Amino acid sequence: MAKFKGAIVVDTEKCKGCGLCVVSCPTAVIELARGVNGKGYHYAHMANPDACIGCSSCGLVCPDTVITVYRAKAS
Amino acid sequence: MTATTEINNIISEENLVYKKTDVLLDNEMHYCPGCTHGVIHKVIAEVIEEMDIQDKTIGVSPVGCSVLAYNYLDIDWQQAAHGRAPALATATARLMPEKYVFTYQGDGDLASIGCAEIIHACNRGENIVVVFVNNAIYGMTGGQMAPTTLENQVTATSPYGRDCASTGAPMKISEMVSLLPGTRFVTRQSAETAGAVRKLKKAIRKGFENTREKKGLSFIEIVGTCSSGWKLSPTQSNEWMKENMFPYYPLGTLKDE
Numbered sequence: 507m508a509k510f511k512g513a514i515v516v517d518t519e520k521c522k523g524c525g526l527c528v529v530s531c532p533t534a535v536i537e538l539a540r541g542v543n544g545k546g547y548h549y550a551h552m553a554n555p556d557a558c559i560g561c562s563s564c565g566l567v568c569p570d571t572v573i574t575v576y577r578a579k580a581s
Numbered sequence: 582m583t584a585t586t587e588i589n590n591i592i593s594e595e596n597l598v599y600k601k602t603d604v605l606l607d608n609e610m611h612y613c614p615g616c617t618h619g620v621i622h623k624v625i626a627e628v629i630e631e632m633d634i635q636d637k638t639i640g641v642s643p644v645g646c647s648v649l650a651y652n653y654l655d656i657d658w659q660q661a662a663h664g665r666a667p668a669l670a671t672a673t674a675r676l677m678p679e680k681y682v683f684t685y686q687g688d689g690d691l692a693s694i695g696c697a698e699i700i701h702a703c704n705r706g707e708n709i710v711v712v713f714v715n716n717a718i719y720g721m722t723g724g725q726m727a728p729t730t731l732e733n734q735v736t737a738t739s740p741y742g743r744d745c746a747s748t749g750a751p752m753k754i755s756e757m758v759s760l761l762p763g764t765r766f767v768t769r770q771s772a773e774t775a776g777a778v779r780k781l782k783k784a785i786r787k788g789f790e791n792t793r794e795k796k797g798l799s800f801i802e803i804v805g806t807c808s809s810g811w812k813l814s815p816t817q818s819n820e821w822m823k824e825n826m827f828p829y830y831p832l833g834t835l836k837d838e
Binding site: 555562575578 | 587591596598609610612613615616774778779815819
């Protein structure tokens with residue numbers, strides 16, 4: 507059981523769906539959505555939120571800095 | 582507790598660990614999806630915020646995709662003629678020695694048309710930081726061959742692959758400038774993984790610290806991708822970069838005095 511629980515918030519309208527966060531995530535939390543945003547991009551979202559440990563890898567590699575990361579101690 | 586309420590509990594101000602720095606403006610970047618420029622802009626902005634030098638930093642933007650860098654970082658900017666960013670930065674740093682001056686240049690700008698400017702700025706050891714983004718192609722004009730294009734790499738102007746017999750070998754600018762006595766810190770970094778981004782941040786911070794200590798020129802090359810020019814997806818571009826660019830442009834610090 508992970509010591510930390512994390513969560514991310516994606517600015518879906520600004521996301522360009524490059525998918526770099528998807529491959530950077532060590533716990534396979536992020537996927538590109540089936541739906542599209544206003545520009546037609548498949549934006550990133552948390553498909554498997556329980557696995558997120560709030561490591562910030564996705565936020566660091568995001569070229570458009572649309573990901574905000576939160577982390578709390580697991581209860 | 583349901584999963585949704587648990588996530589909503591985590592998303593609160595006291596649990597915040599990573600957010601966009603205020604030095605980056607809210608303007609949407611014009612770069613293609615997955616472009617390394619976005620990551621590098623962000624890292625520079627974060628270093629400026631950490632060092633609290635937002636009102637003392639002057640950037641010089643190049644000609645190329647990153648010509649519009651002034652739309653994204655909330656600092657003072659100048660825009661130089663093609664390849665002449667080091668000359669403009671030289672004047673700025675000499676006239677205002679208390680400022681932190683950096684140039685932001687791509688490989689078409691720095692290694693091709695601006696080759697003389699950068700070599701002489703490095704030789705004089707101007708007190709500036711040079712951020713050199715090497716993606717082995719001219720991105721803005723449609724993927725033509727650059728001096729840094731790899732051997733046999735297919736581009737718009739080398740459709741059968743780059744022929745080194747007629748165009749010369751890809752230029753290793755960092756190795757060249759590391760031989761000049763004026764440079765104090767020469768390093769080659771990348772930005773494809775979280776670890777690489779952290780290393781890049783340390784390198785850029787060291788560059789600005791060298792400026793503060795009036796140590797001379799810091800040259801930071803970043804091996805990046807151009808998914809539009811390479812005709813690959815952003816994730817495939819990173820793999821291509823690791824397979825082909827890293828053996829020819831090895832990462833690491835070449836000079837640190």
